[in-house]
Amino acid sequence: MTRTGRKKEWSILLFVVSLIAFVPPVISLFDVPTLIFGIPLSYLYMFGIWAGVIAMTALGARRGTEKTIGPPVRGREQPNPDAAHGEG
Amino acid sequence: MSGGIVLTVSFLYLGLLFAIAQFVDSRAEKGRPLTRNPYIYTLSIAVFCTSWTFYGSVGLAATRGLDFLPIYLGPTLVFVLWSIVWVKIVRICKVHRITSIADFIASRYGKQAKLGGLVTIIAVVGTTPYISLQLKSIATSFRILVSSSETALLHASSEPIFFIDTTLIVAIALALFAILFGTRHIDASEHHEGLVAAIAFESVVKLVSFLAVGFFVTYGLYNGFSDLFSSAAENGLEALFTVSSDSDYSTWMTMTVLSMAAIICLPRQFYITAVENPDESFLRKATWLFPLYLLVINIFVLPIALAGRLSFDGVSADADMFMLTVPLFHDQAFLALFAFVGGLSAATSMVIVAAIALSTMVCNDLIMPLLLRWKGLNINKNDDLTGLLLTIRRISILLILILGYVYYLIASESYSLVTIGLVSFAAAAQFAPAIIGGIFWKGASYRGAITGLALGFVVWLYTLLLPSFAQSGWLPLSFITDGPYGVALLKPYALLGMEGLDRLTHAIFWSMLFNIGSYWLVSLLSQQTAIERIQGTLFVDVFGHTDDERDSRYWRGSATVADLQQLVGRFVGIQRAAQAFADFAAERDINLRKSQTADAALLDFAEKMLAGAIGSATARVMVGSVVKGEIVGLEEVYRILDETSQVIEYSHRLEQKSAELERATTQLRNANERLQELDSLKDHFLSMVSHELRTPLTSLRAFGEILVDNPEVSPEERTQFLNVIIKESTRLTRLIDQLLDLARMEAGQMDWSLDTVDMAVTLREAMATLAGLIKENDVAVALHIPEDLPPVRADRDQLIQVIINLVSNAIKFCDKTEGRIEVAVSVADDMLEVSVSDNGKGVREGMIERIFEKFHQSLDRDEDKLQGSGLGLAICREIVTFLGGRVWVANKPEGGAVFTFTVPRADRQDVRLSAE
Numbered sequence A: 001m002t003r004t005g006r007k008k009e010w011s012i013l014l015f016v017v018s019l020i021a022f023v024p025p026v027i028s029l030f031d032v033p034t035l036i037f038g039i040p041l042s043y044l045y046m047f048g049i050w051a052g053v054i055a056m057t058a059l060g061a062r063r064g065t066e067k068t069i070g071p072p073v074r075g076r077e078q079p080n081p082d083a084a085h086g087e088g
Numbered sequence B: 001m002s003g004g005i006v007l008t009v010s011f012l013y014l015g016l017l018f019a020i021a022q023f024v025d026s027r028a029e030k031g032r033p034l035t036r037n038p039y040i041y042t043l044s045i046a047v048f049c050t051s052w053t054f055y056g057s058v059g060l061a062a063t064r065g066l067d068f069l070p071i072y073l074g075p076t077l078v079f080v081l082w083s084i085v086w087v088k089i090v091r092i093c094k095v096h097r098i099t100s101i102a103d104f105i106a107s108r109y110g111k112q113a114k115l116g117g118l119v120t121i122i123a124v125v126g127t128t129p130y131i132s133l134q135l136k137s138i139a140t141s142f143r144i145l146v147s148s149s150e151t152a153l154l155h156a157s158s159e160p161i162f163f164i165d166t167t168l169i170v171a172i173a174l175a176l177f178a179i180l181f182g183t184r185h186i187d188a189s190e191h192h193e194g195l196v197a198a199i200a201f202e203s204v205v206k207l208v209s210f211l212a213v214g215f216f217v218t219y220g221l222y223n224g225f226s227d228l229f230s231s232a233a234e235n236g237l238e239a240l241f242t243v244s245s246d247s248d249y250s251t252w253m254t255m256t257v258l259s260m261a262a263i264i265c266l267p268r269q270f271y272i273t274a275v276e277n278p279d280e281s282f283l284r285k286a287t288w289l290f291p292l293y294l295l296v297i298n299i300f301v302l303p304i305a306l307a308g309r310l311s312f313d314g315v316s317a318d319a320d321m322f323m324l325t326v327p328l329f330h331d332q333a334f335l336a337l338f339a340f341v342g343g344l345s346a347a348t349s350m351v352i353v354a355a356i357a358l359s360t361m362v363c364n365d366l367i368m369p370l371l372l373r374w375k376g377l378n379i380n381k382n383d384d385l386t387g388l389l390l391t392i393r394r395i396s397i398l399l400i401l402i403l404g405y406v407y408y409l410i411a412s413e414s415y416s417l418v419t420i421g422l423v424s425f426a427a428a429a430q431f432a433p434a435i436i437g438g439i440f441w442k443g444a445s446y447r448g449a450i451t452g453l454a455l456g457f458v459v460w461l462y463t464l465l466l467p468s469f470a471q472s473g474w475l476p477l478s479f480i481t482d483g484p485y486g487v488a489l490l491k492p493y494a495l496l497g498m499e500g501l502d503r504l505t506h507a508i509f510w511s512m513l514f515n516i517g518s519y520w521l522v523s524l525l526s527q528q529t530a531i532e533r534i535q536g537t538l539f540v541d542v543f544g545h546t547d548d549e550r551d552s553r554y555w556r557g558s559a560t561v562a563d564l565q566q567l568v569g570r571f572v573g574i575q576r577a578a579q580a581f582a583d584f585a586a587e588r589d590i591n592l593r594k595s596q597t598a599d600a601a602l603l604d605f606a607e608k609m610l611a612g613a614i615g616s617a618t619a620r621v622m623v624g625s626v627v628k629g630e631i632v633g634l635e636e637v638y639r640i641l642d643e644t645s646q647v648i649e650y651s652h653r654l655e656q657k658s659a660e661l662e663r664a665t666t667q668l669r670n671a672n673e674r675l676q677e678l679d680s681l682k683d684h685f686l687s688m689v690s691h692e693l694r695t696p697l698t699s700l701r702a703f704g705e706i707l708v709d710n711p712e713v714s715p716e717e718r719t720q721f722l723n724v725i726i727k728e729s730t731r732l733t734r735l736i737d738q739l740l741d742l743a744r745m746e747a748g749q750m751d752w753s754l755d756t757v758d759m760a761v762t763l764r765e766a767m768a769t770l771a772g773l774i775k776e777n778d779v780a781v782a783l784h785i786p787e788d789l790p791p792v793r794a795d796r797d798q799l800i801q802v803i804i805n806l807v808s809n810a811i812k813f814c815d816k817t818e819g820r821i822e823v824a825v826s827v828a829d830d831m832l833e834v835s836v837s838d839n840g841k842g843v844r845e846g847m848i849e850r851i852f853e854k855f856h857q858s859l860d861r862d863e864d865k866l867q868g869s870g871l872g873l874a875i876c877r878e879i880v881t882f883l884g885g886r887v888w889v890a891n892k893p894e895g896g897a898v899f900t901f902t903v904p905r906a907d908r909q910d911v912r913l914s915a916e
Helices: A005-022 A026-030 A041-060 A081-087 B003-029 B038-048 B051-068 B070-080 B086-096 B101-108 B113-146 B150-154 B166-182 B193-221 B224-234 B250-265 B267-275 B282-298 B301-311 B319-329 B333-373 B386-414 B417-429 B432-440 B446-471 B503-525 B530-540 B561-572 B574-588 B600-614 B616-626 B634-709 B715-747 B759-777 B796-813 B856-860 B872-883 B910-915
Strands: B754-757 B780-784 B792-795 B820-827 B831-838 B887-891 B897-904
Touching (some): A005 A026, A041 B070, B003 B166, B038 B193, B038 B282, B051 B250, B051 B333, B051 B417, B070 B282, B101 B333, B101 B616, B113 B267, B113 B319, B113 B417, B193 B333, B250 B432, B386 B446, B432 B446, B432 B530, B561 B574, B561 B600, B561 B616, B600 B616, B759 B796, B759 B820, B759 B831, B792 B796, B792 B872, B796 B897, B872 B887
Antiparallel strands (some): B754 B792, B831 B897, B887 B897
């Protein structure tokens, strides 16, 4: 997420991925009453994916992630004697 | 439990809600709003969770397992796309002062009152089942709680209380409550702060109450989830662990799609999310907090449903009421009461928001346009209309609630909560094509929208609503089984013979086919009017148009400021209008006189302000009624706009090109000037050098010739002449050395050895070198070197060179008889400053800048020709500049010149070092 325009593209990707997870045929793979640690697999699957989608949305909605890329501060950009010398 | 207690608790709760709303409103009026934060906003969106969620989900889960989930997954999916869908809708609502979903659609398709009216009718009819669902749940839960008998747990009696049907009492009570809440005054621009706060509070209550029952069931009755699930598995309830046991997911997918549409298109969701949104940035939080709320409130749905099934094993119980009956069955009367309050909060929040949203629509988009058309009423002459608006809204709230009650009487008894709710969702989903298409497709037209909506609505009526009447006996049952008049192809649950789908999927398929199909087709076939195109562009490109003000500036003709203010005042209140106009004038720093003709901006402002109170379509008609002269032909405006924007675009590009050209020309000119300058410098330099070389060469040759031509020269003279020759050739050598040095420096090929140098030592060394020259010229030299000089960063040999050059220069120009030279060092911030002053004539004005140029000294010092190459100062400048310092000259007031140069301190130049 280095530029703002990408956020929309990411959110569309997340939308498509979660849609695929919640419609057949993927859902029918996990939609079985088998108990895992005493909890039905389908129940775990639904709420797990759901929580995952929410977490990803929250990540994507954070404010100002693009600010983490700072201005390029390097020695070369500083005024230096070399430059002054060149004009002499 | 006695009915008295339940009633008292209910009224106390409603009273508390009202107190919260009142408190927040009074705070907001004092300018200290409490509700302006994303958490309150998120909780208010949770009005999505109604009795359906609170009671109905459990009921559905008790019969069909996880099949209740898509109603909450759909909204989650839509909120994933928040930055594409919600931000746009919210922005449009803010820019155009949209008050409801009907207003939104009408405004998008050319501010047409007919479309707004149709949307309102669909919304009211579609919401009616939903309201009846809330009424039913409140009434049923109340009856269960107050009846003490065991059998009542299973099937609540429907005996009337106080000789009137409980549900009717509930309906009227809620109507009064909604009236008190939502229509205290007409809000033109402000948000309903108090309402939002109360709804948020209700969301907290229902969540806590639901979780309380969930915890009780899971951890009180059983030992956690796994215990509950394994007991259920042992009792043959495994089928409830899954969505579908036979891999048929058509209902699942239909419900997902429906709920996705519903979270945007339900009038109350649209109202609370988009219209009541105080700040766009709150969406950032709401976009994940709201789905999280949905997730949390759904965690215990399946456990409670399973516990209910296990508790009432083998007995047919009303699964919709497990939230109450399970705690009651286990003698937890207090918990049941808390659950009842939770259910009450879920139902009331929905009813209040829906009633307010719908009444606004009915008033703005249905009644007002009709009244305005009704010439006999002559509404244009009435003075204050705020009272009329409030009355219309209050009556519509009451009617909407009564309509819900009527639907409850006709159809609700035989259906479960979720079935009723889905009928409403299907109606709301009819708005989706017009809304989504409207914000992404400029070409969507009014005719397309109205045809799509009308057809979709008719199909919905035919395939979902009418059959529910038939099943309740209000229409002959043969309507369903044989089709109307026995036409089998028209059977409402199997249109054109399409069998095998469940009723909901069937209805959605046909209604959406007609809705989207005709919306699309008619939009392509029909011609957009100008205002449609303008509105279409404004909606689709809302982010591009937000900043300029040209939107809806298509009024021409004249209206006075007084006319406009009076018009606005009639709808929003005289004082409020006066205040708004004053603010408008103050903001723009203009003076509004009553008789002045309103300009386009003011007309636009007035129209938007009116739109906030009575909807965009009506506002347009109203403003039109006071603007004398005609409104500009919209076709004309559109053409002008279109052409203008093309011309602007074209000329903008031209401007860019010519700016680029100008820049290039300037650069070329600069480069050319620089070249010419360099050329003349080169010529100048060459003539200088040849002049300087010729002088010593001439004297060399002259003395050489003298010696050759006159062999009789005395030995003393010969020695003298030879000394002159040696001296001149030394000078020549030095000149050439200096020339080479300067050339190397200018070309950047000098070998520098930068190091930390002690200035005091260097100075003394340089002075020692000059001792001979000083003595020879009989000059008094004073050295001022402070203690503890910081070191400098420099090339030691070159530094000595600078000092020698400056001091010897000073020796040359100081007073011939009483020569005095002072060399002083001082410490500055990150430099050392060395100054060399003499007591000579000083530098002539105008020479101060040029003295450091090559050969200048020799050119302008015409009197007493002195030795020296004329390159010394130029070399000084080269060296000092390279070291990062500066050299300059100034005249002393008492006569004489001071040459000063600076050298960077070694302890203050990390930056420069890193740059090397």
